[in-house]
Amino acid sequence: MVWISEADSGSPAVPVRVFLFNGVGIRKLACLSQTMSDTRKPFPFPEFEPKWQARWESEKTFRTAGPGDADFDPGKPKYYVLDMFPYPSGSGLHVGHPEGYTATDIVGRYKRMMGFNVLHPMGYDSFGLPAEQYAIKTGQHPAITTAANIENFRRQLKSLGFGYDWDREIATTDPEYVRWTQWIFLQIYGSYFCEVENKAKPVTELEAKGWTREQIDEVRLAFVADTPVWWSPDLGTVLANEEVEEWKSKGHIVERRPLRQWMLRITKYSQRLIDELDTLDWPEGIKLLQKNWIGRSEGASVQFEIADFDTEIEVFTTRPDTLFGATYMVLAPEHPLVARITTADQTSAVEAYQKACASKSDLDRGDLNKDKSGVFTGAFAINPVNDEQIPIWIADYVMMGYGTGAIMAVPAHDERDWEFAKRFALPIKMVVALDSNQPLDALDEATPGHGTAMNSGFLDGLPTAEAKAKMIDWLESRSKGTRRIQFKLRDWLFSRQRYWGEPFPITWKDGQHHAIPESELPLLAPPLDDYKPSGTPEPILTKAADWVRLPDGSTRETNTMPQWAGSCWYYLRYCDPTNNGRLISQEAEDYWSDEKPGMVDLYVGGTEHAVLHLLYARFWHKVLYDLGHVRTPEPFQKLVNQGLILGEDGVKMSKSRGNVVNPDDVVSEYGADSLRLYEMFMGPLEQVKPWQMKGVEGVSRFLARVWRVAFEEDTVSSKIQDVPCTDPALLRTVHETLKKVGEDIEKLSFNTAISQMMICTNAFTQAEVVPLKEFIQLLTVLNPFAPHLTEEIHARLGGKTMLSEATWPRYDEAALVRNEIELVVQVNGKLRDRLMVSKDIDEEAAKAAAFASAKVMEHLEGKTIRKIVFIPGKIFNIVAN
RNA sequence: GCCGGGAUGGCGGAAUUGGUAGACGCGCUAGACUUAGGAUCUAGUAUCGAAAGGUGUGCAGGUUCGAGUCCUGUUCCCGGCACCA
Numbered sequence: 024m025v026w027i028s029e030a031d032s033g034s035p036a037v038p039v040r041v042f043l044f045n046g047v048g049i050r051k052l053a054c055l056s057q058t059m060s061d062t063r064k065p066f067p068f069p070e071f072e073p074k075w076q077a078r079w080e081s082e083k084t085f086r087t088a089g090p091g092d093a094d095f096d097p098g099k100p101k102y103y104v105l106d107m108f109p110y111p112s113g114s115g116l117h118v119g120h121p122e123g124y125t126a127t128d129i130v131g132r133y134k135r136m137m138g139f140n141v142l143h144p145m146g147y148d149s150f151g152l153p154a155e156q157y158a159i160k161t162g163q164h165p166a167i168t169t170a171a172n173i174e175n176f177r178r179q180l181k182s183l184g185f186g187y188d189w190d191r192e193i194a195t196t197d198p199e200y201v202r203w204t205q206w207i208f209l210q211i212y213g214s215y216f217c218e219v220e221n222k223a224k225p226v227t228e229l230e231a232k233g234w235t236r237e238q239i240d241e242v243r244l245a246f247v248a249d250t251p252v253w254w255s256p257d258l259g260t261v262l263a264n265e266e267v268e269e270w271k272s273k274g275h276i277v278e279r280r281p282l283r284q285w286m287l288r289i290t291k292y293s294q295r296l297i298d299e300l301d302t303l304d305w306p307e308g309i310k311l312l313q314k315n316w317i318g319r320s321e322g323a324s325v326q327f328e329i330a331d332f333d334t335e336i337e338v339f340t341t342r343p344d345t346l347f348g349a350t351y352m353v354l355a356p357e358h359p360l361v362a363r364i365t366t367a368d369q370t371s372a373v374e375a376y377q378k379a380c381a382s383k384s385d386l387d388r389g390d391l392n393k394d395k396s397g398v399f400t401g402a403f404a405i406n407p408v409n410d411e412q413i414p415i416w417i418a419d420y421v422m423m424g425y426g427t428g429a430i431m432a433v434p435a436h437d438e439r440d441w442e443f444a445k446r447f448a449l450p451i452k453m454v455v456a457l458d459s460n461q462p463l464d465a466l467d468e469a470t471p472g473h474g475t476a477m478n479s480g481f482l483d484g485l486p487t488a489e490a491k492a493k494m495i496d497w498l499e500s501r502s503k504g505t506r507r508i509q510f511k512l513r514d515w516l517f518s519r520q521r522y523w524g525e526p527f528p529i530t531w532k533d534g535q536h537h538a539i540p541e542s543e544l545p546l547l548a549p550p551l552d553d554y555k556p557s558g559t560p561e562p563i564l565t566k567a568a569d570w571v572r573l574p575d576g577s578t579r580e581t582n583t584m585p586q587w588a589g590s591c592w593y594y595l596r597y598c599d600p601t602n603n604g605r606l607i608s609q610e611a612e613d614y615w616s617d618e619k620p621g622m623v624d625l626y627v628g629g630t631e632h633a634v635l636h637l638l639y640a641r642f643w644h645k646v647l648y649d650l651g652h653v654r655t656p657e658p659f660q661k662l663v664n665q666g667l668i669l670g671e672d673g674v675k676m677s678k679s680r681g682n683v684v685n686p687d688d689v690v691s692e693y694g695a696d697s698l699r700l701y702e703m704f705m706g707p708l709e710q711v712k713p714w715q716m717k718g719v720e721g722v723s724r725f726l727a728r729v730w731r732v733a734f735e736e737d738t739v740s741s742k743i744q745d746v747p748c749t750d751p752a753l754l755r756t757v758h759e760t761l762k763k764v765g766e767d768i769e770k771l772s773f774n775t776a777i778s779q780m781m782i783c784t785n786a787f788t789q790a791e792v793v794p795l796k797e798f799i800q801l802l803t804v805l806n807p808f809a810p811h812l813t814e815e816i817h818a819r820l821g822g823k824t825m826l827s828e829a830t831w832p833r834y835d836e837a838a839l840v841r842n843e844i845e846l847v848v849q850v851n852g853k854l855r856d857r858l859m860v861s862k863d864i865d866e867e868a869a870k871a872a873a874f875a876s877a878k879v880m881e882h883l884e885g886k887t888i889r890k891i892v893f894i895p896g897k898i899f900n901i902v903a904n
Numbered sequence: 905g906c907c908g909g910g911a912u913g914g915c916g917g918a919a920u921u922g923g924u925a926g927a928c929g930c931g932c933u934a935g936a937c938u939u940a941g942g943a944u945c946u947a948g949u950a951u952c953g954a955a956a957g958g959u960g961u962g963c964a965g966g967u968u969c970g971a972g973u974c975c976u977g978u979u980c981c982c983g984g985c986a987c988c989a
Binding site for chain 1: 905906907908909910915916917918923924927928929930931942943944945968969970971982983984985987988989
């Protein structure tokens with residue numbers, strides 16, 4: 024039997040059944056279609072997949088009842104399973120999307136069948152630079168292209184049969200969504216970080232204490248600062264550090280320049296962002312990535328006086344124990360003190376060097392890793408421990424952005440300082456003897472390790488850890504330094520000069536910024552005819568003069584927020600997506616949170632967001648938590664990263680390589696169920712794996728076999744009988760399948776679950792009689808994986824209800840029991856025989872059976888038995904020599 | 905350079921966590937049904953060997969009655985960070 028449909032016509036096809044048992048079929052085929060391969064379907068999915076999708080949609084099968092809904096049952100346990108929502112690009116869904124989406128769909132459907140109230144929503148991260156670039160190219164407003172792209176994504180997602188609650192669909196560009204993104208910004212803007220309580224609090228508390236407006240602006244979590252930023256003249260915006268590479272690789276110019284920008288004080292949360300990772304069920308690798316990104320190091324800050332100047336230089340060091348070995352100092356070329364301390368005869372050299380550095384990016388600096396460069400300022404600092412005068416240099420291996428932008432150089436024990444000292448013939452003084460007994464005078468490289476202090480006055484003889492502590496105490500007692508913890512994490516550059524983003528809900532008057540009233544939210548960007556970058560750092564919204572100028576003489580902030588803003592909190596909005604009075608109702612927030620630290624039970628998405636989205640979202644969530652708007656301290660309890668799907672050639676899919684697989688093509692050729700199943704059967708979810716079209720055919724054949732167990736031609740197979748299962752082996756296979764599939768879904772081990780269902784299907788194929796009840800149990804556990812096919816078979820077998828609403832079948836422990844097992848007999852650990860024995864055979868009986876085996880005796884010939892190892896039910900090992 | 909992850913048949917991958925290596929699928933081989941097969945079904949398929957049997961989880965050692973799994977060293981591949989003081 025073959026099904027024919029006009030798969031490529033784009034309209035829902037009416038399938039024509041043709042039986043190919045004679046030549047008529049082929050002639051019919053030939054005239055109905057140009058190429059046979061396009062139209063041969065082993066089961067009629069082009070007919071039933073859209074049918075079931077339409078039914079789920081019209082019956083709202085996957086609608087989730089929440090607090091406030093009439094059918095809400097507060098007694099049901101909640102389960103929140105979330106996908107990283109897509110950026111709706113013009114090229115549509117990539118096969119990487121359905122990988123994670125199918126995984127969460129299986130878990131969501133499974134949890135529903137297990138009796139959970141499952142929240143499994145979908146939406147669109149629809150602001151962003153690419154939409155604006157496209158708008159510039161085509162002259163169409165980004166709202167139009169974005170809407171079209173969303174529509175295409177929605178169609179594709181629906182064609183895959185995902186059980187989303189479409190009533191909760193959101194897009195970050197929706198005005199109602201923008202309202203709450205801006206509202207959260209105002210909460211951040213209206214807060215400061217209280218160091219005592221280690222949390223954010225409203226700035227109104229400071230007002231009450233009599234702080235001035237200027238003082239408050241200094242501590243807000245959202246603030247304006249002049250910082251060197253990455254600016255792209257042809258994109259017309261600044262970029263975050265992390266975005267620079269991406270746009271550069273697309274051929275855009277990116278340069279460094281100081282600009283006045285909005286920043287968010289994420290650095291205040293550094294310690295909490297590290298500590299609270301421990302409460303989360305995330306891959307250790309991702310936790311480590313975040314920890315390294317935040318980059319905590321413990322040490323001390325030390326004050327160095329400058330000879331002949333009434334000023335000091337502060338440095339940060341993780342090795343205060345090596346202070347006696349500091350033989351020179353280095354300032355970053357941009358350090359504000361450089362101009363002041365440089366002596367007249369060094370000025371021209373210093374300025375030339377500064378200029379050379381300014382034209383280099385950080386990346387170029389990195390390339391010069393090996394070759395140290397620098398210039399002497401002519402000034403000297405005084406080492407606080409021994410009052411020695413040490414020269415002050417400037418060099419680009421010291422960066423302004425970390426620590427204080429100045430270091431004490433200890434060339435004997437730091438590789439970079441060593442190279443620099445060698446290059447410029449600066450003194451090297453050894454102050455730590457390593458634990459290994461190396462000769463102290465034959466030093467030919469830096470020794471950064473721990474050891475015992477030497478040449479260090481009051482520290483001599485102390486191991487590094489103690490020497491550090493003692494030195495800090497010494498510095499603190501003389502007010503020349505303090506214990507200090509330093510983080511690599513920088514404050515978050517939060518403003519962009521683009522059009523297609525949320526405007527800041529801020530106005531300016533007399534050089535001061537003000538929040539606009541909540542009642543004026545959402546503040547939407549005005550329509551513009553021209554989004555082209557002007558080549559200047561002026562935000563594009565500046566062009567909308569009428570919008571910018573307000574009647575009271577104040578002006579609007581013209582920067583917009585970065586794309587991350589919308590994705591920082593979307594998981595909250597899904598809980599209560601249409602609430603116009605609040606970000607999320609108290610009841611919804613309360614119900615969808617539980618005792619675990621993270622609100623979302625399972626979050627699946629790509630590794631590319633390991634440090635950006637996942638760090639930003641945690642930060643926003645913590646601010647909202649501190650201010651009492653949410654009751655969990657973390658957003659995502661369990662995180663799983665799906666592995667990248669490579670092209671058939673084993674490399675990353677890309678248009679230029681021509682190895683991109685379009686999900687639409689797979690769906691029309693093999694059906695949505697085959698695509699879903701294949702993506703899950705490829706291998707472990709987290710693993711990187713190449714696409715194989717032959718593999719899609721393989722799972723498609725499996726689904727066809729399931730179909731053929733039920734149907735012969737187009738009638739119900741005579742093998743299907745509504746009788747008790749009398750074959751214990753078949754019954755055992757079915758119950759093993761019920762057990763394993765459930766356990767494997769819990770472990771997200773979908774590939775092995777599918778393999779078990781294949782085994783079960785093969786057993787049904789070979790059985791003389793297929794008991795209806797057991798077959799439907801298989802269909803039920805297969806339903807989360809292949810929902811359309813299973814619903815269709817179930818309905819055709821007379822099922823009145825939908826499998827999607829079935830309860831998960833429980834396996835029967837009794838059906839799993841085997842009376843006979845295979846006992847493996849080994850001689851010296853090598854397999855010699857397998858014996859069918861009773862499942863609870865004891866050692867004596869096992870021994871008798873083993874020694875009755877000719878194969879075993881053959882290998883024992885001429886040997887003395889030394890030992891016998893018997894593992895009941897598994898192994899009988901004879902050790903002999 | 906530093907930090908992670910990985911290496912199992914021709915291919916994607918299994919292996920109850922120390923107990924029969926290669927489940928399941930792809931591919932391949934042979935057969936059956938066919939005018940036909942890129943459909944379906946049956947059997948086989950790590951490797952050497954005619955067989956008995958030997959050898960096999962990147963490589964070299966070690967622990968153990970027994971190692972893909974644990975320990976030590978090492979090579980290669982992938983990802984991240986990269987002068988972070």
